[in-house]
Amino acid sequence: MKKSVFLGALTVAGMVAGSAAAATLDDVKARGTLNCGVSTGLPGFSSADESGHWEGFDVAVCRAVAAAVLGDPEAVEFVPTTGKTRFTALASGEIDLLARNTTWTLSRDVDLKFEFVGVNYYDGQGFLVPKELGVTSAKELDGATVCIQTGTTTELNLADFFRANNISYEPVPIETNTEARQQYIAGACDAYTTDASGLAASRATFEDPTAHVILPEIISKEPLGPLVRHGDNAWGDIARWTLNALIAAEEYGITSTNIDEMLAGTDNPEINRILGTEGNLGEMLGLDADWAVRAIKAGGNYGEIFAKNIGEDTTIGLARGLNAQWKDGGILYSMPFR
Amino acid sequence: MENTSFVRTEMLPETEPPRSTTGVLGWIRDNLFNGVLNSILTILSLAFIYYLLSMLLPWSISPTWGAKSLNECREILGATGREHGGACWGVINERWSQILYGFYPEELRWRPTLTFFLLFVAMIPILFNMISRRMNWLLLVLVLFGASFAVENSALMVVVKIVLGLSLAYLAYTVVKTDRDDRAEQIKEGAKRLPNPLYFTAIYVFLMPWLLWGGSIWSPVAAALGFLVGWLAFRLLAPIAGNLASLILAVIAAGVWWLLLIGPFTGLMNGLAPIGLIPVESRLFGGMLLSLTIGVVAIAASLPLGIVLALGRKSDLLIVKWLSVGFIEFIRGVPLITLLFVASMLLNIFMPPGTDFDIILRVIIMATLFASAYMAEVVRGGLAALPTGQYEAADALGLDYWKAQRLVIMPQALKISIPGIVSTFIGLFKDTTLVSIIGLLDPIGLSSTIRADLAWNGIVWELYGFIALLFFIFTFLMSRYSMYLERRLRTDHS
Numbered sequence: 001m002k003k004s005v006f007l008g009a010l011t012v013a014g015m016v017a018g019s020a021a022a023a024t025l026d027d028v029k030a031r032g033t034l035n036c037g038v039s040t041g042l043p044g045f046s047s048a049d050e051s052g053h054w055e056g057f058d059v060a061v062c063r064a065v066a067a068a069v070l071g072d073p074e075a076v077e078f079v080p081t082t083g084k085t086r087f088t089a090l091a092s093g094e095i096d097l098l099a100r101n102t103t104w105t106l107s108r109d110v111d112l113k114f115e116f117v118g119v120n121y122y123d124g125q126g127f128l129v130p131k132e133l134g135v136t137s138a139k140e141l142d143g144a145t146v147c148i149q150t151g152t153t154t155e156l157n158l159a160d161f162f163r164a165n166n167i168s169y170e171p172v173p174i175e176t177n178t179e180a181r182q183q184y185i186a187g188a189c190d191a192y193t194t195d196a197s198g199l200a201a202s203r204a205t206f207e208d209p210t211a212h213v214i215l216p217e218i219i220s221k222e223p224l225g226p227l228v229r230h231g232d233n234a235w236g237d238i239a240r241w242t243l244n245a246l247i248a249a250e251e252y253g254i255t256s257t258n259i260d261e262m263l264a265g266t267d268n269p270e271i272n273r274i275l276g277t278e279g280n281l282g283e284m285l286g287l288d289a290d291w292a293v294r295a296i297k298a299g300g301n302y303g304e305i306f307a308k309n310i311g312e313d314t315t316i317g318l319a320r321g322l323n324a325q326w327k328d329g330g331i332l333y334s335m336p337f338r
Numbered sequence: 339m340e341n342t343s344f345v346r347t348e349m350l351p352e353t354e355p356p357r358s359t360t361g362v363l364g365w366i367r368d369n370l371f372n373g374v375l376n377s378i379l380t381i382l383s384l385a386f387i388y389y390l391l392s393m394l395l396p397w398s399i400s401p402t403w404g405a406k407s408l409n410e411c412r413e414i415l416g417a418t419g420r421e422h423g424g425a426c427w428g429v430i431n432e433r434w435s436q437i438l439y440g441f442y443p444e445e446l447r448w449r450p451t452l453t454f455f456l457l458f459v460a461m462i463p464i465l466f467n468m469i470s471r472r473m474n475w476l477l478l479v480l481v482l483f484g485a486s487f488a489v490e491n492s493a494l495m496v497v498v499k500i501v502l503g504l505s506l507a508y509l510a511y512t513v514v515k516t517d518r519d520d521r522a523e524q525i526k527e528g529a530k531r532l533p534n535p536l537y538f539t540a541i542y543v544f545l546m547p548w549l550l551w552g553g554s555i556w557s558p559v560a561a562a563l564g565f566l567v568g569w570l571a572f573r574l575l576a577p578i579a580g581n582l583a584s585l586i587l588a589v590i591a592a593g594v595w596w597l598l599l600i601g602p603f604t605g606l607m608n609g610l611a612p613i614g615l616i617p618v619e620s621r622l623f624g625g626m627l628l629s630l631t632i633g634v635v636a637i638a639a640s641l642p643l644g645i646v647l648a649l650g651r652k653s654d655l656l657i658v659k660w661l662s663v664g665f666i667e668f669i670r671g672v673p674l675i676t677l678l679f680v681a682s683m684l685l686n687i688f689m690p691p692g693t694d695f696d697i698i699l700r701v702i703i704m705a706t707l708f709a710s711a712y713m714a715e716v717v718r719g720g721l722a723a724l725p726t727g728q729y730e731a732a733d734a735l736g737l738d739y740w741k742a743q744r745l746v747i748m749p750q751a752l753k754i755s756i757p758g759i760v761s762t763f764i765g766l767f768k769d770t771t772l773v774s775i776i777g778l779l780d781p782i783g784l785s786s787t788i789r790a791d792l793a794w795n796g797i798v799w800e801l802y803g804f805i806a807l808l809f810f811i812f813t814f815l816m817s818r819y820s821m822y823l824e825r826r827l828r829t830d831h832s
């Protein structure tokens with residue numbers, strides 16, 4: 001039976017491909033689950049516990065979208081993707097949403113025909129060095145050996161940075177983050193460079209994390225965000241405004257604990273519009289009025305998600321930094337709900 | 339001058355061999371220190387082994403089995419005051435079942451376990467010829483009886499358990515009561531033999547996917563019926579239409595069944611008797627379960643395919659020959675990774691969204707094609723090693739092509755190729771870990787997922803060591819089996 005379906009499907013491929021791609025929301029609703037692409041494993045961002053339940057900072061985005069659309073944060077099929085398979089999985093329709101620490105770049109947005117729906121983590125490339133090296137700035141790394149993952153943008157950023165500052169370095173190419181960590185501990189390189197969040201996660205696993213410092217220089221911009229396919233703007237809007245709702249909820253002090261009180265009505269019309277007690281924003285998105293309430297309840301607002309998965313109380317211990325709300329000195333800024 | 343004889347005329351009495359050549363001392367002298375060079379090598383090797391063990395043993399003997407995170411491990415080890423640390427076995431304790439089964443639902447894990455043990459029951463009649471039919475059926479009932487305890491209790495299960503238990507007792511009793519010779523005697527006198535256990539092997543081919551993926555029982559039944567349809571068509575048509583024509587018609591009949599009639603049939607039977615298991619999606623497969631599923635199916639399918647390709651390559655039929663050569667050279671010229679990427683990405687793009695062409699099935703097909711190309715060359719090596727006289731002798735006996743292959747050529751060629759075939763199998767089994775690159779969570783892929791858990795971030799050697807041990811068990815069994823097979827099939831007199 002599979003075979004006949006397969007052959008039949010091939011013949012009508014052209015017809016179906018066009019129409020199916022255009023109505024992701026209907027597909028998701030009909031299926032009853034959201035297919036969400038996540039990393040096969042990145043500390044704090046996506047990981048599975050011993051019973052196979054996924055959690056993490058990127059995973060929380062998937063759950064929020066599933067809660068907004070389907071009403072159930074557990075109605076997500078997590079598709080583990082690698083750096084190589086993630087874009088094909090999204091382009092082919094195997095997944096509806098990709099939340100896998102993916103840097104928003106022009107070529108990915110335009111050439112690969114994707115649509116980034118926002119930024120859920122502002123990252124940047126940094127350096128990790130042992131304290132005993134006595135270095136306080138990346139500009140003092142003249143002549144240092146640097147562990148670097150090959151084939152990534154970090155390699156190019158590194159070359160640019162050292163050339164711009166007119167200092168020399170010796171790259172030690174490595175393949176994976178795990179390998180880099182081992183090499184760095186073994187002393188094969190003076191410094192390890194990758195995204196600052198990754199450095200923090202690696203440092204947290206060392207026997208003595210305080211013996212290592214992350215240098216203050218951030219040498220690249222890595223805005224990481226969830227993305228969807230080009231061409232289905234209605235679906236992109238839902239993902240974008242779900243993310244915005246999480247960010248705005250933190251800005252206006254809506255948390256998973258006080259949201260039920262706020263649902264009774266508040267003096268702030270913006271909060272009322274987010275929670276659907278005023279206006280018809282949900283209807284405009286093709287959802288019901290409670291969509292944002294469910295999204296926020298799924299894992300809390302942006303701040304709660306951050307604190308739970310990668311914040312200062314976790315072993316990763318990332319400070320909010322750039323990812324603080326715009327009012328608190330960060331650049332996190334939700335568009336108005338109006 | 340007296341005549342002196344230099345030849346001894348009487349035998350010396352037998353004496354014990356010198357102490358230095360017998361017992362432990364003699365063995366050591368013979369095998370470890372017979373010469374300056376060997377003595378030096380022995381001492382160097384011993385020093386190396388001591389060096390390895392002195393690092394490995396203190397590391398691996400570590401009281402961290404109950405730890406819940408890497409930090410807890412470090413606390414435990416710190417409390418014991420060790421200098422060089424130790425292994426953190428808590429991760430294996432917490433995640434071993436995940437490394438074995440992936441995300442397969444816990445309450446359904448009896449199904450892959452049962453499939454795994456039934457695999458041995460199904461393979462034994464093929465792999466060994468020393469086990470009697472009764473033993474094999476006894477084994478099957480034993481496995482089923484064991485499995486019946488894993489399923490949750492219900493009135494039906496109690497009945498099943500009693501039936502299985504009784505038949506187990508009866509079979510065990512008969513096996514114990516009559517030994518092999520008695521049984522042979524009984525059979526000679528006309529006692530009914532048990533059915534050939536190969537029937538179960540044939541059933542297992544359809545049973546395995548059903549147990550693993552679940553779903554309606556009628557899909558595998560319908561797939562199996564296709565073969566029955568083809569066979570019946572052949573039997574009915576052969577007297578009328580001749581062998582070749584009826585073979586072609588039988589293939590067409592089976593094809594019509596599979597493509598057109600199978601849907602209505604399963605629909606009808608599901609309506610009449612909706613029997614089935616809870617379906618499990620491919621996405622939930624992982625760990626050794628995934629590696630074994632891909633490995634076993636690809637191994638089982640690649641040998642016959644490889645033989646056909648090898649014969650095709652040596653064939654006189656031009657088109658068959660060039661097709662085989664083209665296939666083999668193309669597949670061998672492409673890395674397995676590339677084929678896996680084709681399976682996971684290109685096919686995805688070519689097929690319309692929502693097409694349900696299982697990713698594991700795609701990977702299995704690619705792995706099978708890959709292994710069968712190598713297998714074909716291994717078998718061709720065996721064919722080439724046969725003296726031409728064997729081919730000519732088969733022709734002289736008046737055997738047709740297939741009979742010559744089946745009775746004369748293949749038994750010898752395959753025997754020669756056993757080491758090559760088994761190393762292809764082992765290579766294929768280990769290559770299954772490459773699927774982690776396309777996002778499937780085989781043991782290696784799972785190890786990075788486990789490391790992503792904040793509690794276990796930073797653990798490397800313990801996970802890799804455990805996975806290596808699992809793989810070693812299977813590959814070592816395979817290589818031992820191939821050595822057994824070589825001994826069994828040895829026909830020379832050396």
